[in-house]
Amino acid sequence: MASETTVPPVRGLPIAFYGTIIHSLDVNTLEIMHNCLLIVDGDGKIQKIAKDTPQAKINDLVVETGYTPDVFPVKYLNRGDFIIPGFVDTHHHAPQWAQRGMGRDQTLLDWLNNVTFAHERKFEDPAYARKMYSACVSAGIRLGTTAAAYYGSLHGPATKILADICLEQGQRAFVGKCNMNRHSPDWYREPSAQDSLKQTQELISHIRRIDAEGKLVKPIITPRFAITCDDELLSGLGKIAANDPEIHIQTHFNEAADEMQFTRQLFPQFKHEAELYEHFGLLGPKTILAHSIFLEEDEINHIKSKGCGIAHCPIATATLGEFMMAPIREYLRRDIKVGLGTDVGGGFSCSILDAMRQAFIISKARETLTKGADPALTLHEGFFLATLGGAQVCDIDSKVGNFIEGKEFDALEIHTVDTEGNNDIGCGSVGIVTPIEDDDSAEVIFEKFLMTGDDRNIAKVYIRGSSLKS
């Protein structure tokens, strides 16, 4: 009998780093910790952070923390190397991994009908699902995504496989199957609301069986959007959420002109989408709203009062259908939670670094359009969205997102200089990151990585203290 997937054990042994550690304390505050000793305990939790520690003091601190220096592994980071928190992808369609960027010239609803549904249908085959999802999850880890909110296809069995794979590979994940019982081709539609709800309950039970404490993988209710869910289905999902305060929810929200028009036609009784999803009990502090482009004033107040988070997906919204720009500056001004999403496969890239760079471009365009009223995102803000902001949107910021003693160590070890001290050769282990020069400060090196680095610079990926990329 095949054994069931279980939570991989944590490393079991402590590890420590000494060098430059960089993280966000909040949206406005980037902290660069120099000569920092960071100790991770055997359970994968950050046990000690000691900034500005002279090298000669390391042994004393190791002893103070309860370890024996002779046998304690301290990893000394070279100049050009640093540690940052892992990236959080707040919006990712795993079954679209092999169709990224296809059909960009179409409007959203045409793209779903002409490109996407046919592709997602392939996930009725569990063997295909296993092959694609394994590749998709390992690519995300390689690119530094330590946590992701995944939409599966409509298939319960394939989505269980996605959850299994996240657990097997050790990625932190929210996994949901798409609920959709209308307004899609009959060959890609659930037969009834009852069937969709049953498959959802079974998926939730499966995930809670393989990861009972939700250490890595958690279920997430995933009404694809109101167009594909009838009233009975939306009410049933709202009831599941009402009876399960721990459950997360994700959906698409105010994302395109054709989508908004059709939604209004289907639900004329609601003044906007916020009222619609609220009516069905689907808005709360654990709800992730993808896109959120065209919100009315009242709607913004609504989602703020409910504590919802926004998955900003600037690649998809700028390249699929019309060019659209979510009002991110306004959301940040109002203290609404915002993170970044790759939106694979409306988004062509599965890299959060790419999503961050595109967020800079979109925010520049908005700054110009608003004549400076909505200033463009700063580098620090972009990095915050990619890390702590994403963790807030997924409601896991008490566990991960930055380096605070007691949090779990989800982190990336960045190298911008190879073992010979070179980085200007345009190839090899450090890729084509902008050359590091002798007088570059840690902040300059960090900016060079954010703006020009790629997965070759992500030398190690740690989730709960275990290294997943070697």
Ligand SMILES: O=c1[nH]c(=O)c2nc[nH]c2[nH]1
């Ligand atoms: O970017 C998107 N991708 C999708 O698969 C989808 N479905 C509904 N709305 C959507 N938007």
